[in-house]
Amino acid sequence: MARVGVFVCFCGANIADFVDVPTVVEEAKKIREVKFAVDYKYMCSDPGQQMIRDAIVQYRLTSIVVAACSPRMHEKTFRKALSDAGMNPYLLEVANIREHSSWVHQKDKKAATEKAGDLVRMAVAKSIANEQLHEISVPVTKRALVIGGGIAGIQAALDIADARIPVTLVERSPSIGGRMAQLDETFPTLDCSQCILTPKMVDVASHPYIELIPYSEVIELNGYVGNYKARIRKKASYVNFKSCTGCGACWQKCPVKVPNEYNMGIDKRKAIYTPFPQAVPNKPVIDAEHCTMLLKGKCGICAKFCEKGAIDFKMVDEVIEREIGAVVVATGYDLWDATPYEEYGVGRYKDIINSLEFERMVSANGPTGGLPIRPSDGKVPKSVVFIKCVGSRDKAKGIEFCSKICCMYTAKHAILLHHKVHDSRAYIFYMDIRAAGKGYEEFVNRAQVETGAVYLRGRVSKIYQKGDKLMVRGEDGNLGQEVEVEADLVVLATAIVPYKENPALARLLGISYDKYGYLSEAHPKLRPVETAKAGIFLAGCTQAPKDIPETVAQASACAAKVCGLFAGDTMKKDPMVSTVNKEFCSGCQNCVTVCPYQAIVTEDIPLGHGAKETRTVAKINEGVCQGCGSCVAICRSMAINLAGFTDPQIINEIVAI
Amino acid sequence: MDYSKEIRDIAAKLFADGKIDVFVGYRMNGFDDNQVPVVITDPKEVSTLVFTEKSVFNLTNYLKTDHTRGKRVGLIVKGCDSRSLNLLLTESQVKRDRLYIIGIACEGVVDDKGVKMQNCTECIVPDAVVFDEMLGSPRGKKDYIVNADIRALAEKGLVERREYFEEIFENCIRCNACRHSCPLCYCAKCCIDQETASLYNGSNTASSAFHALMTWSLHLAGRCVDCRNCEKACPSHLPLHLLHKQNEKVIFENFQNHLAGVEEGERGAFYKYSLKDPDDFIM
Numbered sequence: 059m060a061r062v063g064v065f066v067c068f069c070g071a072n073i074a075d076f077v078d079v080p081t082v083v084e085e086a087k088k089i090r091e092v093k094f095a096v097d098y099k100y101m102c103s104d105p106g107q108q109m110i111r112d113a114i115v116q117y118r119l120t121s122i123v124v125a126a127c128s129p130r131m132h133e134k135t136f137r138k139a140l141s142d143a144g145m146n147p148y149l150l151e152v153a154n155i156r157e158h159s160s161w162v163h164q165k166d167k168k169a170a171t172e173k174a175g176d177l178v179r180m181a182v183a184k185s186i187a188n189e190q191l192h193e194i195s196v197p198v199t200k201r202a203l204v205i206g207g208g209i210a211g212i213q214a215a216l217d218i219a220d221a222r223i224p225v226t227l228v229e230r231s232p233s234i235g236g237r238m239a240q241l242d243e244t245f246p247t248l249d250c251s252q253c254i255l256t257p258k259m260v261d262v263a264s265h266p267y268i269e270l271i272p273y274s275e276v277i278e279l280n281g282y283v284g285n286y287k288a289r290i291r292k293k294a295s296y297v298n299f300k301s302c303t304g305c306g307a308c309w310q311k312c313p314v315k316v317p318n319e320y321n322m323g324i325d326k327r328k329a330i331y332t333p334f335p336q337a338v339p340n341k342p343v344i345d346a347e348h349c350t351m352l353l354k355g356k357c358g359i360c361a362k363f364c365e366k367g368a369i370d371f372k373m374v375d376e377v378i379e380r381e382i383g384a385v386v387v388a389t390g391y392d393l394w395d396a397t398p399y400e401e402y403g404v405g406r407y408k409d410i411i412n413s414l415e416f417e418r419m420v421s422a423n424g425p426t427g428g429l430p431i432r433p434s435d436g437k438v439p440k441s442v443v444f445i446k447c448v449g450s451r452d453k454a455k456g457i458e459f460c461s462k463i464c465c466m467y468t469a470k471h472a473i474l475l476h477h478k479v480h481d482s483r484a485y486i487f488y489m490d491i492r493a494a495g496k497g498y499e500e501f502v503n504r505a506q507v508e509t510g511a512v513y514l515r516g517r518v519s520k521i522y523q524k525g526d527k528l529m530v531r532g533e534d535g536n537l538g539q540e541v542e543v544e545a546d547l548v549v550l551a552t553a554i555v556p557y558k559e560n561p562a563l564a565r566l567l568g569i570s571y572d573k574y575g576y577l578s579e580a581h582p583k584l585r586p587v588e589t590a591k592a593g594i595f596l597a598g599c600t601q602a603p604k605d606i607p608e609t610v611a612q613a614s615a616c617a618a619k620v621c622g623l624f625a626g627d628t629m630k631k632d633p634m635v636s637t638v639n640k641e642f643c644s645g646c647q648n649c650v651t652v653c654p655y656q657a658i659v660t661e662d663i664p665l666g667h668g669a670k671e672t673r674t675v676a677k678i679n680e681g682v683c684q685g686c687g688s689c690v691a692i693c694r695s696m697a698i699n700l701a702g703f704t705d706p707q708i709i710n711e712i713v714a715i
Numbered sequence: 716m717d718y719s720k721e722i723r724d725i726a727a728k729l730f731a732d733g734k735i736d737v738f739v740g741y742r743m744n745g746f747d748d749n750q751v752p753v754v755i756t757d758p759k760e761v762s763t764l765v766f767t768e769k770s771v772f773n774l775t776n777y778l779k780t781d782h783t784r785g786k787r788v789g790l791i792v793k794g795c796d797s798r799s800l801n802l803l804l805t806e807s808q809v810k811r812d813r814l815y816i817i818g819i820a821c822e823g824v825v826d827d828k829g830v831k832m833q834n835c836t837e838c839i840v841p842d843a844v845v846f847d848e849m850l851g852s853p854r855g856k857k858d859y860i861v862n863a864d865i866r867a868l869a870e871k872g873l874v875e876r877r878e879y880f881e882e883i884f885e886n887c888i889r890c891n892a893c894r895h896s897c898p899l900c901y902c903a904k905c906c907i908d909q910e911t912a913s914l915y916n917g918s919n920t921a922s923s924a925f926h927a928l929m930t931w932s933l934h935l936a937g938r939c940v941d942c943r944n945c946e947k948a949c950p951s952h953l954p955l956h957l958l959h960k961q962n963e964k965v966i967f968e969n970f971q972n973h974l975a976g977v978e979e980g981e982r983g984a985f986y987k988y989s990l991k992d993p994d995d996f997i998m
Binding site for chain 2 (some may be wrong): 339641642643644646647651652665671674692693695696697714
């Protein structure tokens with residue numbers, strides 16, 4: 059005979075204001091199997107938990123129902139209370155009378171109370187059929203895969219590797235460094251980006267626990283948390299990195315010129331190239347799309363000049379496999395294409411550039427030697443208009459979200475412009491100045507006061523050419539009148555958008571992404587670095603727009619999560635997984651197609667006792683199974699059962715109302 | 716439509732070449748002009764095989780029996796039968812390389828009174844869609860139409876419709892002939908026979924029959940090929956096709972014109988996922 063204890067929580071006023079809690083307790087007491095029912099102001103508090111622990115012993119309870127908030131919130135808390143009292147934690151049922159009753163029925167206390175009573179009756183009925191379950195142990199492969207070698211990936215890799223956990227860092231371009239390697243100085247302290255980043259890049263290359271695989275991409279990920287298997291395609295570099303010394307003779311002699319991605323296409327690179335002088339690894343690769351030798355079979359000058367004979371035109375892509383336990387995704391961002399802003403003349407006027415192009419110009423290692431110039435005539439601009447929120451916060455033409463970093467880097471650009479061209483003036487059109495961050499507001503003030511940057515609150519409506527100048531017409535909201543600024547150069551703070559292949563990558567990894575292509579975290583507040591798929595974590599702008607300090611913090615958080623995951627030789631996992639009754643399974647494999655986690659495989663079992671003939675049945679990999687129950691619903695033979703949600707439990711619940 | 720001679724020749728050759736162990740076909744029942752399915756293992760019995768418009772049964776049902784399990788089978792399929800065969804292949808119940816399939820470009824079959832079957836008058840796929848050899852000249856696919864029975868059903872309100880089915884299903888004697896005659900009911904142990912399934916109760920009550928038949932129809936929703944083996948087998952002459960045709964209509968309209976078993980390798984409507992699946996009902 060089941061002996062159920064019911065514990066109803068007031069949740070302060072959250073539940074008690076709209077549900078008559080004592081009535082719910084009285085209703086619970088009417089159920090035959092309920093031997094004890096009580097209410098308390100905060101059941102999750104220590105005295106509340108103590109009530110549960112005491113009652114378990116005193117009333118010899120066989121299952122527990124807590125009527126309180128969502129199980130997502132405190133199921134773990136109460137399970138632990140059961141464990142502490144020597145009871146199997148899975149004999150707990152939570153009746154959610156807060157989100158499911160008090161919060162949604164605030165206008166009708168009577169009905170809310172009745173519903174709470176029903177929810178409690180259902181939970182009691184279900185708990186009677188609850189079985190003792192035990193956590194599953196899954197072995198762990200202690201190696202992490204970091205996808206993306208920008209500052210996020212670098213930081214995550216270094217932090218994980220410093221904990222003596224091997225890391226495989228996969229970077230799609232020939233060098234790590236990412237967007238940060240393109241920056242000149244960084245807000246709010248104006249320290250040189252290269253000076254703080256390149257030592258970290260070198261650390262990655264020399265770290266005994268980091269395996270750096272540049273110029274490659276992840277093409278497949280199978281398995282489950284702790285036991286993933288990744289397939290990585292190493293793109294053919296046509297340069298044997300082992301014999302290459304990085305002398306540079308090859309790219310100096312290469313006759314093919316291609317727009318230089320690192321410098322945002324402002325200057326040219328060669329078809330064999332290292333992206334920038336501080337690249338790690340500092341070895342050139344051949345760009346197969348432009349190399350004459352690879353395209354037409356003629357040239358081969360680089361091979362002629364390579365003293366080490368490191369050039370190999372016959373090299374092909376190579377696929378390698380790594381067994382890993384966790385993944386950190388740090389694919390970073392791209393810039394939004396501002397072409398829809400036709401009224402600005404984007405694409406028509408040469409002297410309209412985006413912020414990253416400006417950043418390259420003012421960089422010490424940039425294509426113009428650190429001096430901003432006008433692309434049209436190469437002159438140094440004296441009057442520069444910066445326009446913020448180009449694409450950001452613009453539902454009509456661009457994207458709804460705020461790109462977050464533009465306010466700060468535009469202030470930085472104003473300062474850098476002043477440093478490089480002393481007699482220049484910056485005009486900044488803005489909607490709001492968002493400078494929340496340590497030292498950020500002071501930094502914007504510095505831009506305004508020290509450099510005399512003119513901040514104009516308003517949108518730009520039109521840009522047109524007048525002579526060799528660009529006329530920027532906009533509104534000064536503070537004066538409430540139209541203004542027109544004569545500009546030598548216009549810099550657009552275009553929105554930042556996630557790496558364009560994020561959706562494809564997300565599908566490959568089996569994680570979700572939002573409508574913009576940003577990868578989704580498991581919980582916006584409480585699980586900001588985890589994804590919904592166990593063992594896959596997010597760092598940096600792949601999840602949302604972020605500045606460098608935030609990115610680094612998130613990367614380190616990922617590392618902490620990975621280290622936590624790898625703390626033991628095995629991992630504990632909830633036992634709410636499916637099992638197949640092989641006797642009933644007819645082998646139709648419909649469950650295999652509906653499983654969103656690829657947790658179901660097939661196995662051959664003897665047709666009968668001792669028979670030679672076999673038949674195929676489904677088999678669940680309990681390490682991968684997330685307990686969603688899709689297979690249970692789809693199985694016509696009712697051969698699949700989900701522990702914790704068995705048919706008797708569910709039928710009991712239905713019968714109870 | 717009489718392919719008796721062709722089929723005898725093919726079956727005899729298959730046995731002679733050692734390509735099959737058994738042949739599943741039709742023979743005369745021995746007392747009137749109707750036919751029964753027959754599983755032949757002895758090549759000498761090939762001469763009893765017939766195929767005419769009286770060959771009504773869906774023979775793929777016999778692929779789930781011990782007569783054919785693990786053996787190399789010769790088989791006759793009409794359009795509808797071939798659709799259920801397609802599903803059996805997709806659902807891993809039979810292996811294609813163990814089958815020799817004689818497909819029929821079917822002109823429709825008749826019931827024991829000689830009247831053309833209703834499902835044949837509204838047949839969408841008369842030609843076999845999976846076969847090794849085809850008899851007859853293909854007639855091509857027809858458009859899907861909602862028949863008068865289902866249109867009449869749609870005019871009834873939900874409560875009225877429920878009462879209607881409850882009344883009809885009162886005549887069910889829970890003999891499970893419908894299940895045994897259905898080629899797609901191949902489960903090792905049917906859910907309605909399982910102990911945990913207290914809703915069906917195993918007993919012969921109106922409510923248990925109602926639940927059992929509703930569950931059965933949902934398990935066949937998006938899979939039923941309208942061969943009407945179940946209706947032919949039902950001793951209480953229940954209009955079981957109403958359940959299946961109603962489901963077929965709803966699924967056709969909501970799952971991108973899905974018709975069970977027409978495409979090779981395609982699963983039932985509920986067992987596949989497509990980004991195009993309608994989701995406008997999600998709040």
